[in-house]
Amino acid sequence: xxxxxxxxxxxxxxxxVRRRSDAAADAxxxxxxxxxxxxxxxxxxxxxxxxxxxxxxxxxxxxxxLKALADDGKLAADFAVPCLVLDDxxxxxxxxxxxxxxxxxxxxxxxxxxxxxxxxxxxxxVDGVARRFGVTVRFVEGRLRLASLAPVVFQALADGEIxxxxxxxxxxxxxxxxxxxxxxxxxxxxxxxxxxxxxxMMTQATVSAADPRARLVGEDAYLAAxxxxxxxxxxxxxxxxxxxIAILERLxxxxxxxxxxxxxxxxxxxxxxxxxDRYVDWQQTEGLERVELKPAALTExxxxxxxxxxxxxxxxxxxLEDEASSDQDRAEAETELETIEKAxxxxxxxxxxxxxxxxPQIGAFLVLGPDGTPRLHQTLYIERTPxxxxxxxxxxxxDEASEPAxxxxxxSQRLTDELAIQRRDxxxxxxxxxxxxxxxxxxxxxVDRKPGHGVERYGSSLNARPPQEPVIGFKIPEAPATLARVxxxxxxxxxxxxxxxxxxRFDAFRALGPDERAAWLGHAVAGSLEASxxxxxxxxxxxxxxxxxxLGIDVAxxxxxxxxxxxxxxxxxxxxxxxxEIDGPALAARYGNAKKADLAAxxxxxxxxxxxxxxxxxxxxxxWLPAAMRFAPEPARQADGDPATLPDEADASATELDHAxxxxxxxxx
Numbered sequence: 001x002x003x004x005x006x007x008x009x010x011x012x013x014x015x016x017v018r019r020r021s022d023a024a025a026d027a028x029x030x031x032x033x034x035x036x037x038x039x040x041x042x043x044x045x046x047x048x049x050x051x052x053x054x055x056x057x058x059x060x061x062x063x064x065x066l067k068a069l070a071d072d073g074k075l076a077a078d079f080a081v082p083c084l085v086l087d088d089x090x091x092x093x094x095x096x097x098x099x100x101x102x103x104x105x106x107x108x109x110x111x112x113x114x115x116x117x118x119x120x121x122x123x124x125x126v127d128g129v130a131r132r133f134g135v136t137v138r139f140v141e142g143r144l145r146l147a148s149l150a151p152v153v154f155q156a157l158a159d160g161e162i163x164x165x166x167x168x169x170x171x172x173x174x175x176x177x178x179x180x181x182x183x184x185x186x187x188x189x190x191x192x193x194x195x196x197x198x199x200x201m202m203t204q205a206t207v208s209a210a211d212p213r214a215r216l217v218g219e220d221a222y223l224a225a226x227x228x229x230x231x232x233x234x235x236x237x238x239x240x241x242x243x244x245i246a247i248l249e250r251l252x253x254x255x256x257x258x259x260x261x262x263x264x265x266x267x268x269x270x271x272x273x274x275x276x277d278r279y280v281d282w283q284q285t286e287g288l289e290r291v292e293l294k295p296a297a298l299t300e301x302x303x304x305x306x307x308x309x310x311x312x313x314x315x316x317x318x319x320l321e322d323e324a325s326s327d328q329d330r331a332e333a334e335t336e337l338e339t340i341e342k343a344x345x346x347x348x349x350x351x352x353x354x355x356x357x358x359x360p361q362i363g364a365f366l367v368l369g370p371d372g373t374p375r376l377h378q379t380l381y382i383e384r385t386p387x388x389x390x391x392x393x394x395x396x397x398x399d400e401a402s403e404p405a406x407x408x409x410x411x412s413q414r415l416t417d418e419l420a421i422q423r424r425d426x427x428x429x430x431x432x433x434x435x436x437x438x439x440x441x442x443x444x445x446x447v448d449r450k451p452g453h454g455v456e457r458y459g460s461s462l463n464a465r466p467p468q469e470p471v472i473g474f475k476i477p478e479a480p481a482t483l484a485r486v487x488x489x490x491x492x493x494x495x496x497x498x499x500x501x502x503x504x505r506f507d508a509f510r511a512l513g514p515d516e517r518a519a520w521l522g523h524a525v526a527g528s529l530e531a532s533x534x535x536x537x538x539x540x541x542x543x544x545x546x547x548x549x550x551l552g553i554d555v556a557x558x559x560x561x562x563x564x565x566x567x568x569x570x571x572x573x574x575x576x577x578x579x580x581e582i583d584g585p586a587l588a589a590r591y592g593n594a595k596k597a598d599l600a601a602x603x604x605x606x607x608x609x610x611x612x613x614x615x616x617x618x619x620x621x622x623x624w625l626p627a628a629m630r631f632a633p634e635p636a637r638q639a640d641g642d643p644a645t646l647p648d649e650a651d652a653s654a655t656e657l658d659h660a661x662x663x664x665x666x667x668x669x
Contacts, residue, residue: 002041004080005054007066010044013055030065031131034074038062041082054083109167110158113147116140145171150179169198173230173241178202206230209240213252213276215372225251252276252368259374260366271363272376280365280377286571288381291362296350306347313340354380415569419628420531421469422565425481426558427544427631428526430551432488435518437551438525467530479565481558485526492519533628548631555630556623561607566626567600575603582606582624583617 042059056063069075119129126144130137146157146167157167170179182201207214209229214222223229228243242248256274264272275284298306316337319325325333354362365377431438493516496508509517532541548555561567567575579588587606591599605611609622 002082002084005044005083006078007070007075007081008077009053010042010056010063010081010083011047011053012060012063013045013057015055015057026061026065029061030068033062033065034069038066038081041084043086044083045086054085057086109143109146109164110154113143113154116143117147120144142168142171145174148174148176150176150183153179153183156183163195165195166198169195170202172199173202173206175202206241206243207245207248209242211242212278212368212370212372213248214242216255216368216374217248217251221251222248249276256366256368256374263366263376267364267376268359269363269380270361272366273363274366274374276368278367278370280367280379284365285381288363288383291358291380291382293354293380296353298348298350302347306344309340309344309347313337313344316340358382415566416533416628417531418565418569419626420533422479422481422559423533423555423629423631424529424531424544425479425485426553426555427548427551428529429481429484429488429558430553431529431547432485432519432522432526434551435515435522438522439518441525441547467528469531479559488519489523492516492523534630534632542632545632549633553631555625559625559629560622561624561626562604563597563600567603568597572596572599575599578603578624578626579606582621583613587617 040059040062042063043057044054045057047053047055063081066075066079066081070077070079116129120126126137126140130140146154149157149167149171153162153167153170156162157164170183173179179202182198185201186198209219219229222242222244225247226244227247230241230243253274253276256276260272260274263269273284275281316333319333320330320337362380362382364380366374367377369375431441493512496505496512499505499508509520512520529544530541532544534540534545561578576588576591579591591602594602606621607624609618611618611621613621
């Protein structure tokens with residue numbers, strides 16, 4: 001029966017099943033009891049010793065909260081506590097304690113959001129709500145942010161379709177339209193969305209406070225110029241987003257220009273040009289010639305120091321390569337090796353020797369370091385005379401040239417590598433989409449490659465590791481092939497990957513259906529493809545051309561040249577060559593006086609078929625590709641090596657392969 005018992009006569013029970021608690025949750029409970037009183041009775045049993053006292057079998061946290069409030073003078077020591085008194089039946093009491101704790105249902109986060117929002121609408125402030133429920137102001141602000149989510153996202157949280165962490169990722173920015181858009185995009189995928197992926201999609205149109213440009217400008221100057229800041233309430237201060245990129249860019253450029261002018265006066269250089277990039281882009285060096293300067297020679301003492309440090313580094317490297325080394329020894333060796341490398345760099349990193357007579361003629365670039373500090377790039381340049389320039393004028397188009405003179409101009413290495421990555425992605429999509437083809441390719445790669453160095457922990461040298469990209473960090477998120485690769489990866493059945501041991505993961509993987517296993521094979525083989533360009537020249541891979549021919553890939557259906565991914569990165573002569581290839585010199589001559597930016601936009605439209613012209617010209621424009629993106633046609637073969645001339649032999653090979661597969665399938669069954 002329920003009866004009231006003075007707080008002083010209640011003592012904790014040794015049989016209460018709860019052994020651990022949470023300090024923050026206990027503080028919330030104390031605040032709640034202080035604001036609204038005790039809403040639920042305790043469950044107690046009468047003690048034999050000392051007589052007149054009762055053991056709290058269930059409700060220990062509430063009991064502790066009441067005692068804490070009494071100790072603080074907020075409750076009387078004889079406060080009447082409603083209790084359900086049970087007979088002491090041993091295991092039955094412990095069962096009641098377990099049931100009371102085990103059957104609790106946590107409040108849905110969406111319900112918490114609506115509850116906090118209700119109190120705010122009734123006139124309470126954030127601080128008052130936080131004190132009333134014993135939570136932090138940041139917690140209340142976070143729940144209020146979630147309450148303002150786009151309706152479709154909030155409903156998904158209420159229905160349990162997304163987790164609280166995923167909802168927080170959507171709330172990292174307050175733009176409800178973008179929240180709904182990203183939610184729709186993620187809902188089209190096959191796998192569950194990771195909070196980090198959602199947060200990147202939500203914030204890709206903003207700049208982090210940790211961005212070098214933001215560090216350079218400073219928050220105060222940015223806000224004074226009218227910039228807006230959005231702070232993620234669910235992360236630390238480094239995740240703050242700056243919304244007005246145009247303002248940030250203007251302030252950053254102004255700051256860099258001022259620093260460049262100051263350095264030019266200090267160094268005596270003819271000019272110093274600033275850039276917000278960490279490196280000098282090849283386009284910025286057009287019309288410039290690199291000045292080759294000899295590095296300062298090391299003294300005998302410095303040479304001896306470097307030799308001693310290199311000997312120490314060799315010892316550390318040997319320790320790292322020794323399989324008998326412990327993890328602690330390896331960690332210490334890595335730390336010491338980094339210290340040695342910095343010491344060597346401090347000695348050898350000397351400025352080049354500059355002829356003072358040359359100083360007034362040369363210039364340099366001021367780049368922006370990752371920490372937001374302007375840094376003078378060590379490479380020096382001298383401007384070429386107009387007679388040394390090649391190709392039509394790249395200026396404002398005011399020259400009275402009657403007709404352009406298109407010529408073949410080589411692509412930069414950076415652009416060639418970027419095209420190689422995109423061409424590889426197109427090939428990878430087709431390999432992943434054809435499991436039978438991927439199986440044949442995988443078998444070939446596994447048996448034909450030379451054995452690798454080193455021993456894997458799984459006892460096999462077989463692997464399908466992704467190769468090193470020629471351009472680190474290059475991404476084209478909107479590219480169809482890139483999106484297709486991401487979607488294909490999300491569609492994989494990855495349930496087996498969460499298990500702890502290799503044995504368990506292998507058994508779970510074998511339990512997948514044949515289609516699921518085949519999809520993983522296609523994914524693995526596709527991920528091993530290297531970036532290459534057409535042909536057998538630098539970066540070329542004739543075997544990739546052969547694969548593209550076998551798969552019948554139409555590159556133009558997956559990739560079209562735009563200003564962003566191609567034309568902005570080439571010179572005007574290259575663009576004139578493109579127009580000439582599409583419809584002859586007349587088309588190129590039509591845009592002879594166009595500015596470079598306008599010409600790039602025009603070429604993009606033409607290659608998309610967005611212009612008035614003959615049907616054949618439009619077809620040629622929609623099919624045009626730079627040579628680096630094409631899959632070269634199959635070379636002519638000798639008659640005795642042409643598969644078309646040996647149908648019986650080809651049929652026999654196919655029959656043997658089918659027979660081998662049947663044997664494998666029968667053995668597996």
